[in-house]
């Protein structure tokens with residue numbers, strides 16, 4: 001394995017910034033650290049770069065244990081959130097900095113810098129100072145500076161957060177293309193789930209310093225392992241349910257939308273237990289219903305063009321369900337109308353308690 | 354905000370500005386211009402113009418010799434106090450230790466130190482211990498006075514320095530020393546130059562410590578001027594002062610060329 005991080009932890013006083021973080025990353029893979037503010041993403045990344053000394057655990061890159069090494073001996077390329085370009089050096093000098101430190105001969109250095117300037121579409125800007133560049137250009141210089149040294153691992157701390165929304169997506173995909181081309185192993189930090197899902201091979205969802213789940217975007221969206229992950233990634237409807245019957249590994253559940261039969265494992269789902277079901281808004285079917293027969297009434301419709309978010313207040317209790325429909329499929333659905341909701345068993349995710 | 358200088362308020366502002374500048378600059382003009390008069394005493398405006406007093410000043414070995422002494426002392430002082438001041442500012446902004454806040458506040462507050470007391474104390478100290486002689490003795494004393502100035506000028510700049518720049522350098526393979534020399538120092542260069550110029554001028558201009566601690570055989574320029582003024586006032590003394598004003602202006606120009614941020 002290219003990168004092995006084992007049981008990494010950081011404790012400040014009695015606060016656990018990162019706890020028991022383990023992941024193995026294959027060559028050329030891009031892993032996103034995703035989580036809410038303060039969950040330990042930056043701390044993890046800075047431990048890999050060597051700026052924070054871990055309280056426990058190991059970081060092994062290409063079989064070399066980096067844990068005790070100072071930053072300048074680690075051969076990691078870090079792109080800082082604020083870019084951290086050297087203000088007194090030109091674009092070309094900024095990019096050449098790491099090559100100079102490695103004693104790369106002048107001729108080779110110049111070629112590599114020139115190639116990198118072309119790759120990152122910075123042609124014509126080589127002699128500018130950082131403050132004479134736009135935010136997007138600065139960001140590309142920061143990436144170029146980290147890439148040109150051929151780091152054994154590329155680390156990015158919220159590299160797109162200072163860019164506007166449009167530029168963010170194109171820059172992200174561009175970075176992804178270059179990272180693939182160069183076969184760079186990479187970890188990037190973000191609190192933007194769309195960015196993580198669009199760019200990363202795998203996503204590590206973090207919460208309170210710990211990893212809740214690591215998996216592909218599809219994995220964590222369709223098969224979230226914890227309630228936190230289900231809630232944090234995309235939108236989720238949670239329903240409380242009771243186990244009505246259990247027959248081997250098949251349970252019958254009663255919930256606000258009816259009865260569903262699901263396969264399960266483990267004792268948390270024995271007969272009589274209370275459990276939680278999760279269903280994504282786009283998996284809920286909605287139909288107009290006769291006033292007495294319907295499960296709930298439409299409270300709000302938020303039209304967003306390609307889709308619409310429909311908030312339905314359930315008749316029993318005061319739970320509100322979020323239903324997503326195509327923007328063109330709203331016939332018969334109006335605020336105040338009574339509706340029926342249906343879910344398919346295969347779209348339900350089951351959580352103990 | 355722009356102010357219309359033709360409005361009553363604008364006119365008043367313009368007048369006040371002109372008066373303030375005259376108040377600040379006219380004495381300097383007098384110092385430079387008065388020695389151009391041909392009379393044997395100072396008068397302003399000068400009667401008929403001549404360069405003879407300037408010539409006399411430049412030909413007087415006392416002035417030239419003590420100028421060179423001052424130059425030497427001020428140069429040593431500027432270099433030593435700049436190095437110490439920068440390391441101190443770096444330490445104060447980079448490391449956590451007991452009393453750090455106190456030391457920082459001490460250097461950032463207006464410094465009050467009666468030079469006369471310091472001069473007496475230092476001359477007793479040096480004559481008892483026999484440490485350092487001649488120019489080195491005076492330079493060492495000036496370093497005591499000038500280092501706080503350097504720290505005061507550079508501390509806020511070091512505080513504002515973005516530490517991720519040094520981290521970026523180290524991430525790219527620079528040792529901590531290399532990142533200090535190649536990233537931190539160039540970025541804070543304006544502050545360093547300002548501190549060095551200030552130390553230089555302060556040392557060059559200093560008279561009390563120099564009176565007590567300079568070798569009697571090699572006085573500094575301010576000491577020579579001081580004794581000349583005491584003995585009687587001939588315009589060549591004023592010419593020396595005029596030359597000093599010009600030198601200071603030259604220094605300020607150099608400072609602006611090299612201290613200014615690169616554009």
Ligand SMILES: Nc1ncnc2c1ncn2[C@@H]1O[C@H](COP(=O)(O)OP(=O)(O)OP(=O)(O)O)[C@@H](O)[C@H]1O
Pocket residue numbers: 012015016017018035036037038039040041042043044191
């Ligand atoms: N030097 C420190 N001393 C004490 N606590 C710290 C220190 N640095 C970070 N922490 C704490 O560790 C936790 C994780 O911080 P970290 O910066 O890694 O979060 P993050 O996931 O990057 O958040 P964000 O998305 O806001 O950047 C936070 O609760 C933070 O308060």
Ligand SMILES: [Mg+2]
Pocket residue numbers: 041042043
């Ligand atoms: Mg962070």
